[in-house]
Amino acid sequence: MINDMKERAVFSLFRFKLLMTIVLLLLIMLLAACVYNAGRNSIDRTTVTSLNLDTFMGRWYEIARFNHSFEHGMRNVTADYRLLDDGTVEVINSGTRGDKMRQAIGRVKTTSQPGRLRVSFFWFFYSDYNILDMGPKGEWVLIGSRSPQYLWILSRTPSLPTATVNHIIELADRRGYKTENLIFDNPDEQ
Numbered sequence: 001m002i003n004d005m006k007e008r009a010v011f012s013l014f015r016f017k018l019l020m021t022i023v024l025l026l027l028i029m030l031l032a033a034c035v036y037n038a039g040r041n042s043i044d045r046t047t048v049t050s051l052n053l054d055t056f057m058g059r060w061y062e063i064a065r066f067n068h069s070f071e072h073g074m075r076n077v078t079a080d081y082r083l084l085d086d087g088t089v090e091v092i093n094s095g096t097r098g099d100k101m102r103q104a105i106g107r108v109k110t111t112s113q114p115g116r117l118r119v120s121f122f123w124f125f126y127s128d129y130n131i132l133d134m135g136p137k138g139e140w141v142l143i144g145s146r147s148p149q150y151l152w153i154l155s156r157t158p159s160l161p162t163a164t165v166n167h168i169i170e171l172a173d174r175r176g177y178k179t180e181n182l183i184f185d186n187p188d189e190q
Contacts, residue, residue: 043148043176047115047130053089055138056131057081060154062095063140063165064182068150070104070121073097077185079154081108091119133171135164142168144177151177 062077071077077095084090089108094101106121108129115131133142140160143152153160153168160168169179 043144044174045130045132045144045146047113047132048134049114051114051131051134053110054083057083057089058156060141060156061158062185063153063155063160064169064184065152066150066181067183071095074102075185093121132175133168140164140168142172144172144175148177151179151182153182 058081060079060081062079065071065077074095074097077093080092080094082090082092089110091106091108093104093106096102104121106119109118109120109126111118117129117131118126119129120126128146130144130146131141132144134140138156140153140155143154144150151172153165153172169182172179
């Protein structure tokens with residue numbers, strides 16, 4: 001009888017500890033999600049109201065970007081968009097790291113919202129690719145994503161006038177991006 005009561009007490013204590021561990025893990029996950037999302041709501045991710053995908057095709061030169069692992073140390077970065085016969089869009093990102101040419105081939109999906117694309121460079125994992133603003137003649141674009149950690153300024157030409165770059169940076173600033181973190185592809189030209 002006493003052994004049976006001890007076993008029940010030990011089992012109850014085990015269940016209590018297990019329950020507390022689960023509750024603690026859930027609280028930690030909730031806190032991590034809150035911290036992760038804290039900066040996300042402070043940026044304006046509104047996309048352009050219309051986008052002609054055909055005119056978006058072709059070569060874009062990277063003028064500036066936020067630093068991230070998949071482009072770390074890259075220079076002379078370009079993105080080539082091509083509409084394939086089956087209606088899908090292919091993107092080829094190229095650039096140099098050191099003296100080696102690097103290339104990544106991805107797929108682009110459109111969404112029901114103009115200016116909001118989804119891009120994948122690995123299997124079926126897609127990321128947001130938001131066209132936040134565009135030059136009046138389509139000569140430049142400001143690209144962001146769901147996260148405030150990704151931002152690009154792209155141009156149809158390898159460089160843009162300083163006044164234009166400053167205007168684009170001001171647009172990104174007003175949206176809440178920390179533009180002081182921009183890395184310029186060819187800093188001597190800016």
